[in-house]
Amino acid sequence: MKARDLPALLGAVLLVLLCAATLSAPWLAADPEAMNLGAIHAAPSLSHPLGTDELGRDVAARLLNGGRVSLAVALSTAVLAALLGTSIGLMAGYRGGWLDAVLMRVTDGVMALPLLPLLIVLAALDPAKLGIGDEARSSEMFMVGRMVAIIALMGWTGAARLVRAQTLSVKTRDYVRAATALGASPGRIMIRHILPNVASPMVVAATLSVGNIILVESALSFLGLGVQPPMASWGNMLTGAMNVIWSAPDQALWPGLAIFVTVLAFNLAGDGLQRLLDPRR
């Protein structure tokens, strides 16, 4: 334990606390969607620790529930993007040849696209035109799943590059050649012999990507294209705060601070993990 590992430890502790707090939201806080028009923009009190918003809803409850949505979206997206990128990178690196050429051109192409404008287009698509029924469309699961899918669709490229490079360097090692000589199938070699060697840089990259995903998700929700009200998210709480910025300027403080602290915690923890798993740095 050295002094320079302190920030990483701090990040990890923060993450544990955040997860615990958001998961226990139903027991800790009031109903996040209960309105009380008699108590709009109430000051912090015992029953409302952070006051109430423009519809008299409890800010603390909305923060905790919004955090649960943000964390769920971010973690699932990071896992999905890592899986997607790892499969593509493994295939490209191990098979080589034309498949590698095609997959890497596609990766370069996606990497060169303007990210946010395209995410907006994807988020604005009409699910009805994709053949998704009314009932499914309005469910919370669908809303979360949709965010996860579109952000992962744009976010797998870094993982693909990383895994491909690692695969190329591992596949010429003697133990891989020995496995091939013993008659192991390509699928077995990729999963049993190559994957374990690319796992640790992948875990680091995925951890570091969570922070960015939270920023992107909250930006989309802020623009009204992500998590839809009345369901709370840190992004759409800030949209509400912006609308009342002249009458209640303090509303913008808490949701943004929550995003900032969470992203910072993931970045610090990821950085620490990188040093832990890669002692050369």
Place this chain on the structure above:
Amino acid sequence: MTGWLTSRLLQSLAVLLVMSVAVHGLMALMPGDPIDLMIASDPHLNAADAVRLKALYGLDKPWGERYLAWGTQVLKGELGYSRLFAKPVLEIIGPAVVNSLILMGSALVLSLLVAVPLGVTASRHQGGWADHLVNTISFASVSLPTFWLGLMLMVLFAVKLGWLPAGGMQSLSGDGGGLLDSLRHMVLPVATLAITGIGQYARHTRAAMLNEAAQDYIRTARAKGCGPGRVVWRHQWRNAALPLVTLLGLEFGNLFSGALITETVFGWPGMGKLIADAVMGNDFNLALTALMLATAMTLLGSVLADLAMARLDPRIRLR
């Protein structure tokens, strides 16, 4: 070199073509179409009018045919009409690009002016308190949500202190207020973008400087009796700046496509806000053209970055 450039440009064109198909197809999947919107806003139109209008605009045709029709028009230089602004698309995109260039350019220069000295200082005192401080600043800067920073600056300087305007590009009263008024409107959005940009530039500068610090030519320069300032800025920094050129190439596209979030928060009429408004307002021609322009500029930026690298670093050969 010419061969390299040709193949890179052809590749970029291919990406652009695929993108135009994809974006055109995606736009067709957005809620409603222009005629539905027209009908919703005009009670005199009935279902028969809708069918006639759809046939008139070709909206009853299959998607492939519509894409080809749009493509031919664009190749002829006909970018169409914006429904949202009721003007030709080119007339709207021109000023928006200029506004974005002003905003993004100032923010980029400002953040480099702060980040480079920070990164260089951190690298000169590796492991010291200055290094830790710069590291902390960098972590904070890359973790800040742009829209929240913008809102907080707005709350502090526009709402509470009343020193600066909260949004727009110039005051609406009188003749617009002149240069000073425009500058006052720029302060908050430029500061927002610069603060969130400092982190990554400072980090890259520090890493590049440390990379060069171990090289033989630095030791030679010291042995010749160069002062520390001269070694750092004349020898080390000039080489460390090379990787930053690649980073700037990636930034090139953003100069033209603008800062979507910051522009939306501050109501800055640039390309970013234009793209957001056009997509959400279902303005087909405008959104498509703006998105294609943003993509083209991003692709061009990465080609320019490679060219600049080859020009600055004789060890790199483009094949």
